[in-house]
Amino acid sequence: MTAPHDPDDLASALLDGLLTADEAAAARRDPAVVARLAELAAVREALRRPPAGPDPVARERGLAAALAAFEVGDDAAEQRGAGASVVGTVGDRGRRGRADRPAGEPTGTPWRPRGTAGRRWLAAAAVVLAVVGLGVVVSNWNAGSDSADTAGGETSTRAGDDAGGGSDEATAEEAEDGAAEQGAAPTVAPGGIVELGELDSSEALAESARSAVAAQSASPLTESSSGQDAAHDLGAGGGALRSRCPDFAGAQRLPATGETILLEARATLHGDSVDVWVLAADGTQRVVAVDGTCEVVVDRPLD
Amino acid sequence: MAAAQAGDRAALETLLRRHHDRLWALCRRLTGNHADAEDALQDALIAIARGIGRYDGRAAFTTWSYRVATNACLDELRRRRRRPMPDAPGMLGTGESPDGPGGALSAPPAPTAVEAVADRVDIDTALALLPQDFRAAVVLRDLCDLDYAEIARVLGIPVGTVRSRIARGRSQLADLLGNPTDQQNRPTTRS
Numbered sequence: 284m285t286a287p288h289d290p291d292d293l294a295s296a297l298l299d300g301l302l303t304a305d306e307a308a309a310a311r312r313d314p315a316v317v318a319r320l321a322e323l324a325a326v327r328e329a330l331r332r333p334p335a336g337p338d339p340v341a342r343e344r345g346l347a348a349a350l351a352a353f354e355v356g357d358d359a360a361e362q363r364g365a366g367a368s369v370v371g372t373v374g375d376r377g378r379r380g381r382a383d384r385p386a387g388e389p390t391g392t393p394w395r396p397r398g399t400a401g402r403r404w405l406a407a408a409a410v411v412l413a414v415v416g417l418g419v420v421v422s423n424w425n426a427g428s429d430s431a432d433t434a435g436g437e438t439s440t441r442a443g444d445d446a447g448g449g450s451d452e453a454t455a456e457e458a459e460d461g462a463a464e465q466g467a468a469p470t471v472a473p474g475g476i477v478e479l480g481e482l483d484s485s486e487a488l489a490e491s492a493r494s495a496v497a498a499q500s501a502s503p504l505t506e507s508s509s510g511q512d513a514a515h516d517l518g519a520g521g522g523a524l525r526s527r528c529p530d531f532a533g534a535q536r537l538p539a540t541g542e543t544i545l546l547e548a549r550a551t552l553h554g555d556s557v558d559v560w561v562l563a564a565d566g567t568q569r570v571v572a573v574d575g576t577c578e579v580v581v582d583r584p585l586d
Numbered sequence: 587m588a589a590a591q592a593g594d595r596a597a598l599e600t601l602l603r604r605h606h607d608r609l610w611a612l613c614r615r616l617t618g619n620h621a622d623a624e625d626a627l628q629d630a631l632i633a634i635a636r637g638i639g640r641y642d643g644r645a646a647f648t649t650w651s652y653r654v655a656t657n658a659c660l661d662e663l664r665r666r667r668r669r670p671m672p673d674a675p676g677m678l679g680t681g682e683s684p685d686g687p688g689g690a691l692s693a694p695p696a697p698t699a700v701e702a703v704a705d706r707v708d709i710d711t712a713l714a715l716l717p718q719d720f721r722a723a724v725v726l727r728d729l730c731d732l733d734y735a736e737i738a739r740v741l742g743i744p745v746g747t748v749r750s751r752i753a754r755g756r757s758q759l760a761d762l763l764g765n766p767t768d769q770q771n772r773p774t775t776r777s
Contacts, residue, residue: 287753295753299727299734322760329709329763330728334614336607341624346602349631353598353638549664555633556661575629575657576637 294319298327479550479559485572485581488552492561492570493585496546538562552580561585587647590638598638602631605648608730609655615725616659618714622666623659630658645739652730653740656722663718712762720755727752 287293293316296302302310310316336342477499479491538544538560545568546561557572557580572581589597609630613623633654641650713721719741726737727748734752738745 289753291757292750292753295756296749298756299752301734301749319757319760323756326756326759326763327728330615330725330759332709333607334611334710335620337610337614337620337624337627341628342606342610345624345628345631346599346606348628349602349635350595350599352632353595353635555636556629556658574637575633575661576640576654578637578640 290315290319294323298323477546477548479548481551483553485552485583488550488559488572488581489570489583489585491550492546492548492559495548496561496568496585499546539564541565555580557581591641593639598635601638601647602634605651606631608648609651612652612655612725612730613659615710615713615729616656616722617662617666618710622662626659626662627655629661630655633658645736649732649736649740652726652732652736656726656740660718660722709759709763712759715762716755716758720751720758723748723751724755724759728756 287296290313293302293310293313297307297310297316297320337345477495479488479495482488482491539562542562542564544560545563546559548559548561550557550559550572552572552574555574557574559570559572559581561568561570563569568585570581570583570585571579574580587597587601590601606627610623610627613627613630614620617623617626630651634651637654641647645653713725716724722741723737726732726740727734732740734745734748737748737752741748743751
């Protein structure tokens with residue numbers, strides 16, 4: 284590599300063995316670089332000290348949830364057959380193990396979601412609400428809280444659940460989760476990423492995406508975005524999709540040549556976080572969802 | 587690996603247990619507190635379990651699992667940003683544990699908070715003060731031992747950007763951790 288000139292860059296490169304022998308020798312003659320190298324080495328040592336381990340119960344719960352998801356996934360895949368468009372499966376939702384675990388259920392056993400009957404109906408109702416309320420939600424976002432606005436309507440669906448001790452964080456998280464369980468009216472996160480909430484089918488995802496597109500139809504986001512800009516914002520959500528899945532063939536289709544991105548969104552589908560795009564070309568639209576392993580789990584036309 | 591991909595539950599369990607601790611360390615360092623790390627890791631383990639059949643071996647399993655875990659952590663951080671959090675500057679002065687109630691290091695602090703850090707801070711506090719993209723690059727390099735090309739693949743950024751983020755991130759960490767040689771007293775570069 285070409286040796287950098289800044290002492291910090293030189294020291295970092297030296298620490299990682301990126302310099303040639305001559306470059307390294309020259310760098311070591313610079314007292315500023317040598318001093319910085321010692322500091323960076325100390326930082327590395329501090330980082331490598333193992334953090335305190337997880338709670339053993341949480342550890343076992345996480346492993347059990349993963350194994351349960353593995354088994355449920357296999358079963359569900361067999362039931363769906365080869366033609367199914369959704370690869371993800373209904374299974375345990377890991378992060379719910381803390382806030383949503385029903386009272387009295389022993390820890391250490393995989394948490395299973397409550398029945399999903401009615402969620403589709405609720406999702407449809409949320410779509411209607413979303414079209415009307417999206418502007419309100421956007422304005423409320425600036426106030427820094429999406430939980431307080433959605434908490435009011437979720438009490439009945441959460442009756443009987445473990446309230447989780449009543450801490451502020453637990454209350455906020457449950458409000459967020461509760462909103463999701465009602466079908467989650469789309470909200471807009473920083474960077475223009477629309478939150479579609481928790482959905483239990485590709486049909487519900489498509490419906491919610493269609494609604495969100497209608498709500499922001501006046502301003503398509505970009506055309507055939509390269510994803511490069513998003514690569515610099517790891518936290519931006521759907522915009523980071525192409526950058527974080529660069530070598531997966533499925534993601535490379537997004538967007539296809541000539542397609543326009545009408546919507547970037549995120550959703551929870553069958554308990555998995557997914558990035559969602561609505562793409563348009565030649566008068567047709569499709570909705571695409573990609574999961575955390577960079578696999579396309581939904582790719583279907585929007586009617 | 588092959589057995590797990592073929593549907594062998596016991597093989598998957600062995601695989602997950604073998605990699606659990608290093609994935610935990612990654613999540614713990616990236617999220618900054620126990621509760622979020624537990625959530626992110628559980629999401630990652632589930633994603634790995636569901637995606638193991640699609641893992642194609644082009645990258646090392648370790649790299650692939652780091653990618654999944656990193657994505658899960660970034661998702662968790664996004665969710666965290668949407669939750670009300672204590673004021674970061676006040677938190678910094680309390681000496682509260684990063685594992686304390688509510689996740690003391692939940693919100694990335696404003697630059698003024700960084701400037702306010704006068705004394706030595708622990709590694710979690712220092713990491714929390716780093717920009718998220720710097721933090722991920724440094725943790726993947728110095729904790730996970732990924733090489734620059736692997737980090738580039740995990741984060742989806744060019745190798746040159748990885749190098750830059752690692753150098754800048756390490757430099758900021760060194761300053762925040764209060765190493766004996768501070769910026770003003772450091773030897774100057776020869777011209």
